[in-house]
Amino acid sequence: MFNQSISGSLTKEQIDFYDEQGYIVIPHLLSDQELEPAKEAMNQKVSMIAEELLQAGLISDKLENRPFKYRLAELFANLTPDDFLKFGRSWRDRLPGYFHLMSNSKILDAVESLIGGEIFSNPVYNTRPKIPKVAAGAVPWHQDKSYWPDANSNPVITVWIPLVDANEVNGCLHIKPKTHRTKLLEWHNENHTGTGYTALNEDQLGKTKTVALPVPSGSAILFNDRCLHMSTPNESDEVRWSVDLRYQPTDQDRMPSHGAGFLARSYHFPERVATLEDWFAEKPEHEE
Ligand SMILES: O=C(O)CCC(=O)C(=O)O
Known part of the structure; x- marks a missing residue:
């Protein structure tokens, strides 16, 4: 039931869950229609990549009619992980579809319930095209804060949204609940996928049970930047498309x-x- 004293869209139960566990899953937050502008931005990039691969003689067909879910995977099916990584393990393009997604009122309503209504969209946002057989798609255990250890910013909330159904086969997100109150752990940069992801050792993960978070397309997983999380390899034949957006209070x-x-x-x-x-x-702001 709607609670008058809470601003934003989350219920008291959802907010309590987030406070206690460090994350919250909001199934089906966004419709296909609301995801469309971001998908369009991703398609634009995929077309650019296809053109480059064609020009380089690495492919003979740009697969223009293949569905969103498969095209990028099929473009790289006979190429190497290095060919893929030339385009980056994650993308941060300034395309309108991403701005529209980051400004989506349903996302902001949910975030508002956690940090109030003065909301700054953090510069760190990523599109992640996790393709099959590329080890760099699997993200090791880490805390997001290891990417901005010196930033005096708290809380930073990640909003992770898949644009296809994310599951344990294509490499959904996994989280260690209740780790959001831990300090920033000492991390290292992993050195086997060519990405330099920040990573934690097995013996730093503690005893907390891991929770896998398979979610349908358009769902949102919100989590705190100290919460331990990772994602597994993509063992499917499709692309596990997702975005991770971040928000914080304006001050x-x-x-x-x-x-x-x-x-x-x-x-x-x-x-x-x-x-x-x-x-x-x-x-960062409109100046008039
Ligand atoms: O999308 C993934 O597989 C991992 C995402 C992640 O680690 C993050 O958003 O911080």
């Missing part, structure tokens, strides 16, 4: 060394909420 370190984030929601200064044009110009 925190905006982490400019990671790029330009933007004011996504403000009740105090609604006129300062960034527009698409501001975002393209890397202006």
Whole structure:
């Protein structure tokens, strides 16, 4: 039941779960229609990659009519992991579809329940095309904060959204509940996939049981940046498409060394909420 004293869209039960466990799953938060602009951005990049592979003589067919779920996997089916990694293990393009997704009111409503209504969209957002047989798709155990250890920003909330059904075959997210109150653990950079992901050793993971989080497309998993998480390899024949977006209160370190984030929601200064044009110009706020 809607609780008048809580702003945003989460129920008290959901907020309590998040506070206690360090994460919350919101099944089917976004519809296919709401995911479409981001999918369009991903398709645009895939077409660019296909063109480059064709020009380089690595493929003979751009597979233009293959479905979103399969095309990128099939383009690289006979190529090497290095061929794939040339395009990056994750992507952070400034395409309109990503801005629209990061500004989606259903996402912001959920985040508002956890951090209030003055919301800054953190510069660290990723599109992850996890393709079969590329080891770099599997992300080792880590805390997101290991990527910004010196940032004075708290809390940073990751919103992880798959654009296909994510499951244990294609490499869904796994989490260690209740680890969000741990300190930042000493990490190392793994050295076998060519990605340099930050990683923790087995003996740093503690006794907390791992929870696998298979979720349908458009669901959201929100978690705190100290929460231990990882994802497994993609053993399917499809691409496990996902995005990870991040939000924090506006009065925190905006982490400019990671790029330009933007004011996504403000009740105090609604006129300062960034527009698409501001975002393209890397202006965190609208200035008029
Ligand atoms: O998408 C994945 O497989 C891993 C995501 C992740 O580690 C993150 O969002 O921090």
